[in-house]
Amino acid sequence: MTDASMLAGAFWVRPARMEDLEAVVRVQNAQEMADFGRLLSNGESLKRLWQGSKLDLQADTWVVGTPDGGIVSYASVRGRGQVRLFASVWLLPEYSGHGIGRYLLRRAEERAGSWVVEAPPGARVTMGASWIGERNQRAQRLLEHAGYEKIYSFAHMDLELDEPSAPLPVDGEIVIRAFSPGDDERAIYAADEECARDERGHVPETFEAWRQWHISDTTLLFVAWDGSEVAGLVSGSQGFIAHLGVRTRWRRRGLGMALLRHIQGEFARQGLRLMKLNVDTLSSTGACRLYERAGMHTRFCYHTFEKELRAGQDIRF
Template sequence: MLIEGLSIRPATLDDAAQIAHIMNVCSLEFSGVPGISSAYLLFIWTRPTYKLAESVRVLVTAEDEIVGWVGLRHQQHIEVDFNMDVLPAYRGRVEQKLLCWARSRANEHITLAPEDMQVVLSTRANAKDSAHRVFLEHEGFQHIRSFWTMKRTLEGQPEQPQWAPSFQLRTFKELIEDPSQDDERISHAIFEAHEEAFADHWGHVPSTFEAWRERALNSRQDLGCFYLAMDGEQVAAYARCAEERGDGWVYTLGVRRAWRRKGLGLALLYHAFGEFYREGIRDIYLGVDAQSLTGATHLYKRAGMHVACEYTIYEQILRPGRDIRTQMLEQA
């Protein structure tokens, strides 16, 4: 039973500010790192393929004040993950209702996944939020992985990137504005570079070009902050960066197998740091698998970053089967 006076309903676009506020309250409480902006939530919710009414529920008072929320997304229907946040005054009393809805919605993906595939429900919890971790474990979730949010505060002009002579730094914006270039070919080349680089990322599920383009190439993204390390016509490595709430974020950084151990990852980081510094942004963040299969954590520490907070990943198997997600590093 819900607490008297509370009810659960589908989210609307008008709820973005309240949900972002709740996310930020929880994030700052346990990690000291800001969460998300309402503008970014709206960007996610208004993607052409996103179905807000089917994917997000809010818990509201009689006055329609939101006190908790839960939202789902999926990867090829085989991994369904959810985020859930509750205001401090209501914690410990309403999470099960939100989880019940998430499980029910996630079960609908089972029939949409290939018959032989494993289907899992996953979520994350801040490592310092012991009460929520106990709740998830009591509900049958298992802790399977840890991820870090890493940070660097720029006290002065960052290091200059060092590029080998054969590489050229470009931005996605430069390429698509070049009349001699084919936009579709460039987009596909970056997608292929991303899939190759992240095939060695734990938990990676192969994506489609259309899904990647909707997520990575959009009107909100400043394509001038989408940096490409080019080896001739080949995309050897890339970094997709953006400003969020006054901070700098390196959302994704990938180096293709054939171009690893050539300093490209570090050079891209230093270049991004320099661009953020030029824009007056001093705090830089990124997320990384704490047990990265490619040793990315060592790269980020070398670049002067430190662990700002830790998240634990929990999973529950909804249907046994073949797991196609990356579990270990396969040598080329």
């Protein structure tokens, strides 16, 4: 077991193992119910993260347990080689107050600190903590005391799906069609990076990194084409909208709503009864207003906190 002398009580700490998957999901779900009133995590998504290339399970994760072997907390850190690093700490609510969250945050910071030299020279490097529930005042105070600032606030919105929505007309010769593997990737990448310039804190990605992260699942990826140009795109899975973007030239023409209604119809045809998404409440594109006009409602809010690990220049286009 890893040294846990900084923890009160008889807790042990070690890296997560694949056999811990169900126990860790239970920890995540317990905190989600306390913070958001609903379950958000599942074993499949966590398994993909643990088996993927973005996380070293042995070095980038920790679980905390009790003498009887039960796991009560889980933490991870990711972003090696990047300028924006992220830590996640999950804790069974009944174990708050034992210093576990503070201990794991410190361990994550130590690991992330060793990556700073791998970031581009001269670039500002930050450590973030996201999915901090508005209800979880203890976690917010812990982060503030550790030198973090609240930089983003997000709304989780949803809409009940009664039946497939009618497609909306769009200006000009724009056509919305499904993603075509092998043909569309480069054009979509360039368009998506342009859309993302308006996202606060966006850091440009290489084509390979973008392809691995954004189009690993293209089952429900739809692209709006204006002739040979990509005007916008929307993607999602299991009722969740992962991404919706419209390029600057095509904004204020109803394309965002048309893309939203298009994937809404696909979700309904799959027999799903709820469409969900997360949106930056201070988005400069007015995304919140778009979703409210579409009939979506905010169910809970959460925040992202950030701490500077190395001063420098923010990487932008």
